[in-house]
Amino acid sequence: MSASFDPVKIGIVSVSDRASTGVYEDKGLPALQDWLTRALKNPIEFVPRLIPDEQAVISATLVELVDAGCSLVLTTGGTGPALRDVTPEATLAIAHKEMPGFGEQMRQISLKFVPTAILSRQTAVIRDKSLVINLPGQPKAIAETLEGLPALGTPGIFAAVPYCIDLIGGPYLETDDAVCKAFRPKSAIRASTGQ
Numbered sequence: 137m138s139a140s141f142d143p144v145k146i147g148i149v150s151v152s153d154r155a156s157t158g159v160y161e162d163k164g165l166p167a168l169q170d171w172l173t174r175a176l177k178n179p180i181e182f183v184p185r186l187i188p189d190e191q192a193v194i195s196a197t198l199v200e201l202v203d204a205g206c207s208l209v210l211t212t213g214g215t216g217p218a219l220r221d222v223t224p225e226a227t228l229a230i231a232h233k234e235m236p237g238f239g240e241q242m243r244q245i246s247l248k249f250v251p252t253a254i255l256s257r258q259t260a261v262i263r264d265k266s267l268v269i270n271l272p273g274q275p276k277a278i279a280e281t282l283e284g285l286p287a288l289g290t291p292g293i294f295a296a297v298p299y300c301i302d303l304i305g306g307p308y309l310e311t312d313d314a315v316c317k318a319f320r321p322k323s324a325i326r327a328s329t330g331q
């Protein structure tokens with residue numbers, strides 16, 4: 137019998153007034169899909185959504201994706217101070233647990249790229265068996281925050297995602313170390329399920 141990686145369902149949500157109305161082409165969903173496909177060895181079923189900066193719509197979309205069985209949901213956009221930026225509020229509104237470390241670490245990483253990193257109010261939450269994480273809206277910020285600058289001692293936030301998903305009862309995620317080296321305590325490391 138050949139070994140295989142656990143399949144995983146991932147929700148990807150681009151929150152942008154202008155991309156969702158066709159003013160510009162959405163680059164958020166392709167950037168998320170591209171990075172996750174490179175980083176994870178598991179077979180991924182993506183559930184994509186492109187929506188405007190409307191708090192009720194964002195919350196309803198997140199609940200829909202969690203209920204559909206997504207173990208991970210990544211949003212991009214709407215984390216800043218502008219009047220229409222409400223992604224963190226919409227995310228906290230559906231939280232069962234807040235996971236503030238993800239936002240703290242993203243701001244540390246982003247400060248290495250832009251001094252305006254502190255304008256992002258991004259957060260992360262657990263709802264049921266799903267981890268929901270906000271990323272900033274600049275398409276290039278997606279890889280920057282997920283991957284970090286490990287050579288400079290600043291790991292990306294994705295390094296902590298597989299173990300977090302273990303702890304909430306999700307699939308065993310395995311990363312390509314060349315893109316992102318995930319960390320698990322020794323007691324949580326399984327013999328590789330794939331090849």
Ligand SMILES: Nc1ncnc2c1ncn2[C@@H]1O[C@H](COP(=O)(O)OP(=O)(O)OP(=O)(O)O)[C@@H](O)[C@H]1O
Nearest residue numbers: 150152153154155161162163164213214273274275
């Ligand atoms: N989904 C996206 N696709 C392509 N480019 C984007 C996207 N989201 C943001 N950007 C780019 O990043 C810049 C800053 O993003 P920000 O999220 O602040 O946009 P915004 O001013 O809130 O507007 P909108 O919600 O209409 O995207 C935008 O001006 C745009 O150039």
Ligand SMILES: Nc1nc2c(c(=O)[nH]1)N[C@H]1C(S)=C(S)[C@@H](COP(=O)(O)O)O[C@H]1N2
Nearest residue numbers: 213214215216246252256272273274277280
């Ligand atoms: N890595 C990274 N983080 C970043 C940025 C960026 O370009 N790269 N832009 C910042 C800026 S200018 C803003 S206003 C906030 C919020 O962006 P959002 O509203 O698009 O989510 O993210 C910040 N974080």
